[in-house]
Amino acid sequence: MLDAIEAFLGVPAPLLFGQLLLGLINGAFYAMLSLGLAVIFGLLNIINFTHGAQFMMGAFAAWMLLAWAGLGYWWALLLSPLIVGFTGVILEKLFISRLYKLDHLYGLLLTLGLGLIIEGVFRNEFGSSGLPYRIPDELQGAWDLGFMFMPIYRGWVVVAALFFCIATWLVIEKTRLGAYLRAATERAELVQAFGINVPRMITLTYGAGVALAAVAGVLAAPIYSVNPQMGSNLIIVVFAVVVIGGMGSILGSIITGFGLGIVEGLTKVYYPEASATVIFVIMAIVLLARPAGLFGRA
Amino acid sequence: MSSDTTITAIPTGVVGKQAPGIWGFNGSQLIALLLMIAALGVAPFFLYPVFVMKLLCFALFACAFNLLIGYVGLLSFGHAAYFGMGGYVAGHAAKVWGMSPELAIVLGGLVGAGMGVVFGWIAIRRQGIYFAMITMALAQMIYFFCVQAPFTGGEDGIQAIPRGKLFGVVPLDSDMAMYWVTAVVFLIGFMMIHRIVHSPFGQVMKAIRENEPRATSLGYRTDDYKLVAFILSCGLAGVAGAVKSLVFGIATLTDVHFSMSGEVVLMTLVGGLGTIFGPLVGAAVVVGMQNYLAEAGAWVTVIQGVIFVACVLAFRRGIVGEIGNLFKVKL
Numbered sequence: 001m002l003d004a005i006e007a008f009l010g011v012p013a014p015l016l017f018g019q020l021l022l023g024l025i026n027g028a029f030y031a032m033l034s035l036g037l038a039v040i041f042g043l044l045n046i047i048n049f050t051h052g053a054q055f056m057m058g059a060f061a062a063w064m065l066l067a068w069a070g071l072g073y074w075w076a077l078l079l080s081p082l083i084v085g086f087t088g089v090i091l092e093k094l095f096i097s098r099l100y101k102l103d104h105l106y107g108l109l110l111t112l113g114l115g116l117i118i119e120g121v122f123r124n125e126f127g128s129s130g131l132p133y134r135i136p137d138e139l140q141g142a143w144d145l146g147f148m149f150m151p152i153y154r155g156w157v158v159v160a161a162l163f164f165c166i167a168t169w170l171v172i173e174k175t176r177l178g179a180y181l182r183a184a185t186e187r188a189e190l191v192q193a194f195g196i197n198v199p200r201m202i203t204l205t206y207g208a209g210v211a212l213a214a215v216a217g218v219l220a221a222p223i224y225s226v227n228p229q230m231g232s233n234l235i236i237v238v239f240a241v242v243v244i245g246g247m248g249s250i251l252g253s254i255i256t257g258f259g260l261g262i263v264e265g266l267t268k269v270y271y272p273e274a275s276a277t278v279i280f281v282i283m284a285i286v287l288l289a290r291p292a293g294l295f296g297r298a
Numbered sequence: 299m300s301s302d303t304t305i306t307a308i309p310t311g312v313v314g315k316q317a318p319g320i321w322g323f324n325g326s327q328l329i330a331l332l333l334m335i336a337a338l339g340v341a342p343f344f345l346y347p348v349f350v351m352k353l354l355c356f357a358l359f360a361c362a363f364n365l366l367i368g369y370v371g372l373l374s375f376g377h378a379a380y381f382g383m384g385g386y387v388a389g390h391a392a393k394v395w396g397m398s399p400e401l402a403i404v405l406g407g408l409v410g411a412g413m414g415v416v417f418g419w420i421a422i423r424r425q426g427i428y429f430a431m432i433t434m435a436l437a438q439m440i441y442f443f444c445v446q447a448p449f450t451g452g453e454d455g456i457q458a459i460p461r462g463k464l465f466g467v468v469p470l471d472s473d474m475a476m477y478w479v480t481a482v483v484f485l486i487g488f489m490m491i492h493r494i495v496h497s498p499f500g501q502v503m504k505a506i507r508e509n510e511p512r513a514t515s516l517g518y519r520t521d522d523y524k525l526v527a528f529i530l531s532c533g534l535a536g537v538a539g540a541v542k543s544l545v546f547g548i549a550t551l552t553d554v555h556f557s558m559s560g561e562v563v564l565m566t567l568v569g570g571l572g573t574i575f576g577p578l579v580g581a582a583v584v585v586g587m588q589n590y591l592a593e594a595g596a597w598v599t600v601i602q603g604v605i606f607v608a609c610v611l612a613f614r615r616g617i618v619g620e621i622g623n624l625f626k627v628k629l
């Protein structure tokens with residue numbers, strides 16, 4: 001049976017499924033990060049260039065909680081997003097909120113600068129070689145699925161990322177809070193006129209988007225080594241994912257994120273030379289065919 | 299939340315009004331231009347010529363970038379691709395094909411412009427923030443291409459690029475000879491940009507920056523204008539990269555990396571978006587800072603970030619813009 005599949009695929013099954021799993025994990029991070037970007041963009045109309053740095057801060061917060069406070073993975077999963085989200089709230093209050101009346105590009109430049117500062121400070125403090133973070137005991141080991149070995153932690157990352165994505169989608173689409181959010185995205189002045197504190201909502205939305213990046217950071221900590229550049233390497237790909245999906249739809253960014261991760265994994269199997277560029281090529285093709293993105297509104 | 303304030307903080311006055319003076323330079327700009335030429339003439343006798351050449355390469359790069367953001371309002375976040383690729387191709391041509399330096403520089407510019415045709419054609423389909431993200435992603439694609447492509451030498455880059463003989467006659471091995479070539483290329487590029495900005499084409503560019511739907515309704519095909527401006531900017535960025543690789547004899551991944559795209563934004567922002575002399579001043583500040591703070595290591599990144607934040611929050615006109623505002627002149 002397995003031989004038949006391998007003959008059909010043209011590559012050894014463990015290689016294929018291994019890369020598919022890696023792709024799925026990358027996709028999980030793309031999805032969570034592009035989701036946070038989309039939520040922030042929807043309400044604040046800025047592209048949060050600090051997102052990569054905040055993803056990295058999430059991972060570092062997990063490392064610090066363990067090394068300095070002795071709090072393990074599960075505590076980190078709870079506390080790190082809260083801490084990093086809180087720093088996001090402060091950034092929004094202090095800096096970003098001053099720019100809403102200006103061209104959106106200034107928001108981009110400001111968050112780019114903030115990202116440089118954060119990354120530089122972490123690099124001075126921790127060097128750029130990276131720090132190890134242990135997989136929690138509960139998620140050690142691997143399952144034998146017959147056609148491949150699946151490390152339990154990697155499976156957990158995919159499941160957890162799906163959970164957080166779907167939870168975010170449910171909050172935005174199915175709750176009253178989410179309805180306010182969607183309304184404010186369309187017409188902030190009108191929502192404010194109904195007596196809702198829109199500036200506070202904007203601040204909290206930014207905090208929530210940042211917290212989502214931090215969750216992704218905690219999930220990533222045991223897989224990649226925790227290092228100051230981990231976010232900046234990822235974030236440019238995430239921007240391409242955002243362009244491909246279009247920022248119109250929450251579900252769209254989740255599907256695009258996972259889908260592109262899988263495509264990237266498949267490319268690694270069949271044409272490894274292109275694996276680093278395939279997402280950008282897809283972006284160019286999508287832009288030519290559908291400038292608004294797959295799920296975007298023109 | 300959205301507002302129609304333009305990216306430049308400087309009121310630009312009536313679009314279409316022809317500036318008086320020589321070659322479109324007004325009085326104060328003419329004085330600044332003469333000062334700049336004089337400075338170019340004496341600089342290599344007071345400063346290390348290689349440092350000044352580096353500065354001029356980045357200044358031309360920043361001027362090319364400013365042509366887009368300052369006059370058309372397009373923020374390209376991937377200009378390192380054209381700069382770096384211009385450098386790679388010029389370096390390869392000079393080293394492997396034995397091309398003379400002037401042809402290598404022209405070739406670098408053509409490569410930049412050619413990439414500008416394709417990438418511009420893709421990117422101008424979206425505006426504003428999307429445009430920035432698309433140009434950035436395309437540039438990252440070029441970066442990965444350069445990591446893998448055989449002719450770029452991967453992590454090592456192209457090394458020992460010969461400066462060759464200008465027009466096959468004048469050897470450029472001495473730093474002073476190379477300096478004059480660099481200075482002349484910079485001046486040509488600088489004047490060309492100034493000429494573009496003050497041409498009828500440039501007036502349409504500014505109209506697009508101020509209000510694109512209105513420019514469209516006046517019958518201008520704004521996409522065509524944006525594409526041509528993009529190609530011109532990319533071509534000049536390619537020239538700047540080509541000269542840089544000849545000056546240093548090396549073309550590396552640093553020049554195509556995203557941080558280079560960020561640096562050129564910083565130079566232009568510090569100097570003053572939409573000012574003629576701003577990018578030059580901004581390049582001097584950023585290159586000088588890197589030079590004198592080299593031992594500070596990663597703190598340079600932090601300082602750059604702080605400058606970004608300070609410029610955006612408090613200092614949107616940039617150095618030249620502020621000076622111009624102080625003396626009520628347009629520089």
